[in-house]
Amino acid sequence: MTTDTTAATSGLRIGTAPDSWGVWFPDHPRQIPWQRFLDEVEAAGYNWIELGPYGYLPTDPHELEDELGKRNLKLSGGTVFTGFHKGDDEWQRAWDQAVQVAGLVSKLGAEHIVVIPDMWRSDLTGEALEARTLTPEQWAKLATGQERLGKALLEEYGVRQQFHSHADSHVGTRGEVVRLLELTDPRYVNLCLDTGHYAYYGGDNLRLIEEHPERIGYLHLKQIDPEYRFEVLKNDISFADAASDIMVEPPAGIPDFAPIIEAVAKLDPETFAIVEQDMPGVDINLPHDIATRTRRHIFGCTSFARSR
Numbered sequence: 001m002t003t004d005t006t007a008a009t010s011g012l013r014i015g016t017a018p019d020s021w022g023v024w025f026p027d028h029p030r031q032i033p034w035q036r037f038l039d040e041v042e043a044a045g046y047n048w049i050e051l052g053p054y055g056y057l058p059t060d061p062h063e064l065e066d067e068l069g070k071r072n073l074k075l076s077g078g079t080v081f082t083g084f085h086k087g088d089d090e091w092q093r094a095w096d097q098a099v100q101v102a103g104l105v106s107k108l109g110a111e112h113i114v115v116i117p118d119m120w121r122s123d124l125t126g127e128a129l130e131a132r133t134l135t136p137e138q139w140a141k142l143a144t145g146q147e148r149l150g151k152a153l154l155e156e157y158g159v160r161q162q163f164h165s166h167a168d169s170h171v172g173t174r175g176e177v178v179r180l181l182e183l184t185d186p187r188y189v190n191l192c193l194d195t196g197h198y199a200y201y202g203g204d205n206l207r208l209i210e211e212h213p214e215r216i217g218y219l220h221l222k223q224i225d226p227e228y229r230f231e232v233l234k235n236d237i238s239f240a241d242a243a244s245d246i247m248v249e250p251p252a253g254i255p256d257f258a259p260i261i262e263a264v265a266k267l268d269p270e271t272f273a274i275v276e277q278d279m280p281g282v283d284i285n286l287p288h289d290i291a292t293r294t295r296r297h298i299f300g301c302t303s304f305a306r307s308r
Helices: 034-044 062-068 090-107 136-157 173-183 197-202 205-211 224-235 240-247 257-267 287-301
Strands: 012-016 046-052 074-082 113-116 161-162 190-194 216-221 270-276
Touching: 012 062, 012 257, 034 287, 046 287, 062 090, 062 113, 062 136, 074 090, 074 136, 074 224, 074 257, 090 113, 090 197, 113 136, 113 190, 136 161, 136 173, 190 197, 197 205, 197 216, 197 224, 197 240, 205 257, 216 257, 224 240, 257 287, 270 287
Parallel strands: 012 046, 012 270, 046 074, 074 113, 113 161, 161 190, 190 216, 216 270
Antiparallel strands: none
16 A cells, blocks of 8 residues: 555556536636636646536647646547437447547547446436436347447557446446446447446446456546435436435445455556546635645555556
8 A cells, every 4th residue: 555646656646536526517617617627637646637518628639638637638539429229320320429539638648538328317406307218129220339339449540448337327337337248349349447436326346347357448436325325216316406415435335445446457457547526516716625635535544546
């Protein structure tokens, strides 16, 4: 175990994301200005970040590279949203995003695109938009679309798709995640294992890593309040309403980070582990200190973590 937050030279590459500063949208009056976000990421001691919602950070690759370079920051990847289960016309929507996001991050050396499936319940209002489970036909469309996207991303931009299971989406429980893996080709579809979202529905992160080691391509590190989770599930509280309370500052929640980081580091020490604590609507003066303490906790609980 190391307490020196700069000494580690092996293990997973630890980074953070705009989400950990409460950024969910390209532009919102309550969100932290992007310049201040980058300044605070640097001050908190991180070297890697995700792009966040496209349009929040500069979209000109030269400007973005300059702004990151001034702060000794680099991009680990970007994010695309998909809804392939809805039908064939969803391809163009996904690919239009991919052209923007992958086209930008690949120019800055990033090799990953985190893909988040559309939720059955609105992440803005909590309103139910469709059935919460998929039919066999919808599962087939989902799998086919994700494979096609993963293949195109790899061939066109040299980036790898990392599928992110999510609360209030059709792929959230262990059974749903495993079903997606069984229906898709590991050359084109692997997992961004979000430790908090997987635990949200009772998933055992270590078991998934052990049983499907070849499918773990990327990590999002977050913890949930294990007791409040049952209030959320019993009372059918939407993730939009629960996010800021159920996702808690480490090490106050579950799962423990150290065993997960160490298990994945043994599979591939080049894997990214990006801190992504959902804090929508947070007071912009709070995230910097939380991010600093979280980084200190990670580097203090395991020696399988590094800055670069």
